[in-house]
Amino acid sequence: EIVLTQSPGTLSLSPGERATLSCRASQSLSSSYLAWYQQKPGQAPRLLIYSASSRATGIPDRFSGSGSGTDFTLTISRLEPEDFAVYYCQQYEAFGQGTKVEIK
Amino acid sequence: QLQLQESGPGLVKPSETLSLTCTVSGGSISNSNYYWGWIRQPPGKGLEWIGSIYYTGNTYYNPSLKSRVTISVDTSKNHFSLRLSSVTAADTAVYYCATIRAGIHLFDYWGQGTLVTVSS
Numbered sequence A: 001e002i003v004l005t006q007s008p009g010t011l012s013l014s015p016g017e018r019a020t021l022s023c024r025a026s027q028s029l030s031s032s033y034l035a036w037y038q039q040k041p042g043q044a045p046r047l048l049i050y051s052a053s054s055r056a057t058g059i060p061d062r063f064s065g066s067g068s069g070t071d072f073t074l075t076i077s078r079l080e081p082e083d084f085a086v087y088y089c090q091q092y093e094a095f096g097q098g099t100k101v102e103i104k
Numbered sequence B: 001q002l003q004l005q006e007s008g009p010g011l012v013k014p015s016e017t018l019s020l021t022c023t024v025s026g027g028s029i030s031n032s033n034y035y036w037g038w039i040r041q042p043p044g045k046g047l048e049w050i051g052s053i054y055y056t057g058n059t060y061y062n063p064s065l066k067s068r069v070t071i072s073v074d075t076s077k078n079h080f081s082l083r084l085s086s087v088t089a090a091d092t093a094v095y096y097c098a099t100i101r102a103g104i105h106l107f108d109y110w111g112q113g114t115l116v117t118v119s120s
Helices: none
Strands: A004-007 A010-013 A021-024 A034-039 A047-049 A063-068 A069-075 A086-091 A101-103 B001-005 B018-025 B034-041 B048-053 B057-061 B071-076 B078-085 B093-101 B105-109 B114-118
Touching: A004 A086, A021 A034, A021 A086, A034 A063, A034 B105, A047 A063, A047 B105, A069 A086, A086 B105, A101 B001, B001 B093, B001 B105, B018 B034, B018 B093, B018 B114, B048 B071, B048 B078, B048 B093, B057 B071, B078 B093
Parallel strands: A010 A101
Antiparallel strands: A004 A021, A021 A069, A034 A047, A034 A086, A063 A069, A086 A101, B001 B018, B018 B078, B034 B048, B034 B093, B048 B057, B071 B078, B093 B105, B093 B114
């Protein structure tokens, strides 16, 4: 069973700052299967990044993904007001527990 | 573009069976590029995959729920369904249906979600 551990649990930042979110897998797997989702209150998750580093359709280039093996990162280069949300990583049928990006 | 819509009762009594349907529009549920899945999210918590089905009827279930879950597909109606038996308050959650892109296990289209509360 794959376990994905995200850190930190909460990230308090100001608009314009850089956000770096981590996702660590319990076992080394292909980066082809690592995805990131954004979820805002009352909404379904939205696919942001797939195959560790490819942006989904319509996703701004301030969102980027990187990593391989067991360690993956989602970076938001300059936070916009609409980026404050919860972010989940996913691999196969496993989801991380989420990182909340909140306004400082 | 694929669109998914969940439907079903919002309130289920303890020990009874939760039943939901996901209707697919904008494409065929027989599309070989996708599996069709159910995911749930208890209030204030994270996402949990419940199970998935291929249009051929092949099913895959979360081991922790496998004894209580049945997912079925009706290609003539372009929808798939979830049944979860013997529910308790711990099954209270927003239930989402989603597409899962075959080969890369990507949840790329989601329904809006429906809240199911288990309470007497």
